[in-house]
C-alpha cells in the first residue's frame with residue numbers, strides 16, 4: 188500500500204499540512220502586530236485584481252473607453268493594483284526586519300520575492316494593454332530594454348495581441364500559483380518566532 | 394545570545410509549543426477583503442483611472458505635416474530610427490552589448506521590418522490617388538534599387554541640410570521621392586495610414602509593431618511624452634498620464650537612468666549601452682532580493698537594527714527581554 192504513489196503523496200501531505208495547520212484557530216501569542224495584516228491585505232488586493240480583471244477580460248480591451256461601467260471596472264482594477272503593491276512592499280519590508288526566513292523558511296521568502304518580480308512583470312503588461320496614449324508611449328520606450336537583451340526577439344512589447352494574452356492568461360496564472368505555494372508554505376512552517384525568542388523564556392512554555 | 398546558533402535554528406524551525414491565543418484567520422481574511430473592496434470602490438468613484446486617447450498618424454500629419462513628411466523620407470532613405478535599429482527588426486546595426494555579450498545581435502531578426510515597402514510603398518499603394526502620385530509610385534517601382542537609394546538619400550540629405558525647413562530645399566535629383574512623401578502625408582492626414590500600417594493588406598491583425606515604430610521615428614510621440622512628463626531621463630518610467638500614480642515600483646529601475654554614466658549616450662561603453670547594462674543590474678538585484686536570506690551582512694542587518702523590538706513589542710515586554718542585551 189505504502190508503495191503507491193497516491194498513498195505516498197497523501198501521507199506526505201497529511202504529515203506536512205494537515206487541515207489543522209492549514210486552517211488553525213489559534214496562533215502563537217507573539218502574533219500580535221499590525222505587520223501581520225499586510226500579507227492578508229496583499230492577498231485581498233490580489234483577489235480584487237483578479238475579480239475586476241475577469242470582468243474586463245469578458246468585455247475586451249476597448250470596453251472601458253466607451254462604457255461608464257467599463258471605466259469603473261477599469262478603475263477598480265487600477266486602484267487594486269496600486270494598493271496591492273503598497274501592501275506587498277510593506278509586507279516585504281516587514282518580513283525583512285523580522286528576518287522571517289529563519290527556521291527553514293527560506294523558501295517562504297524566496298517564493299514571496301519571486302511573486303514580487305512576477306507581479307512587476309504582470310503589471311507591466313497591464314500597462315501595455317490599456318490601448319491608450321500611455322500604452323503607446325510605454326511600448327515604444329520599453330522595447331529598447333528588452334531588445335538590448337535579445338528578449339524582444341520573442342517578447343514583443345509592441346505586439347498588443349501577444350501582450351494581452353500574456354497579461355490575462357499566462358502571467359496571472361504564474362503569479363497565482365506562486366502565491367498559493369507561498370501561502371501554503373507559511374501555513375506549513377507556522378509563523379516565525381521573534382528574533383530573540385528562546386526555549387527558556389516564559390512564553391515558550393504553555 | 395544565550396543559546397547556540399544551532400539550538401536557535403532548531404527552536405525557530407520546530408512547531409511552536411509555547412503560549413498561543415485564539416486567532417480567526419478566516420474572519421481576518423474576510424474583513425481584509427471587505428476593507429480592500431471598499432477602499433477600491435471609493436478610490437474608483439473619486440478618482441477614476443487614466444485613459445488618455447491614443448495619438449494617431451492623422452493627428453501627427455495634421456499638426457506637424459513637415460515633420461511627418463521628413464520622417465517618411467527617412468523611411469525611404471533608410472535613415473530613420475527603425476531603419477537603422479538592428480535586431481529584432483533588421484541587420485542595420487549590431488545593437489547593444491555588454492562586454493562580449495551581443496545578445497541583441499545573437500537573438501537575430503525575428504520581426505523583420507522593411508521601412509521602405511511596409512511603411513511607405515505598400516500603404517500608399519492601397520489608396521486611390523492623383524495621377525501625380527500614381528505615376529511617382531510607378532516610377533519608383535520600375536527603378537533599380539541603387540537608383541531608389543540615390544534619390545531618397547539625396548532628398549533626405551537635402552532636408553537635413555536645411556534642418557527640416559521643406560520650403561528651403563533646393564531643386565535636385567530626387568526622382569519620385571517628394572511626390573511619394575507628399576502622397577503618404579496626405580494619406581495620413583485623411584486618417585487612412587493607421588489601419589494600413591496595421592493590416593499590411595491582410596485582414597486579421599493583432600500586432601501593432603509597425604505602427605508604433607514608425608510613430609516613434611518622428612517627433613510627435615516624443616513631444617507628447619515630454620509634455621506628459623513621461624521621459625525616462627526624468628523618472629518618467631514611474632509616471633502616469635494625468636494625476637494618477639504610475640509604476641512607482643519601478644523606482645530602482647528608473648533610478649539608473651538618472652545618473653552617470655547611464656544617462657549619457659556618448660559615454661562608452663556603459664552610457665551607450667545603458668539599456669543593456671541596466672537590465673543586467675536589475676536582473677542581478679532581483680536575484681539578490683530572492684537570495685537575501687543567504688547574503689552575508691544583508692541577512693544579519695535585521696538582527697542588529699532592533700526594528701523587531703517594535704514589531705514584537707508585546708512579546709519583548711511580556712518576556713522581560715532587556716533593552717540592551719549582552
Ligand code: HEM
Pocket residue numbers: 222223224225226227229230233275278279282287288292295296297298299300301302303306366369370373377378379
Ligand atoms: C503576491 C504577493 C504576496 C502575497 C499575497 C503574500 C501573502 C502572505 C501571507 C498571507 C502571509 C501570512 C501572513 C503574514 O505573515 O503577513 C505571508 C507570509 C510571509 N511572506 Fe508573503 N506575500 C506576498 C509577497 C511576499 C514578498 C514579496 C515577500 C518577501 C520577499 C514575502 C515574504 C513572506 C514571508 C517571509 C512570510 C512568512 C512570515 C512568517 O513566518 O512570519 N511575501 N505572505
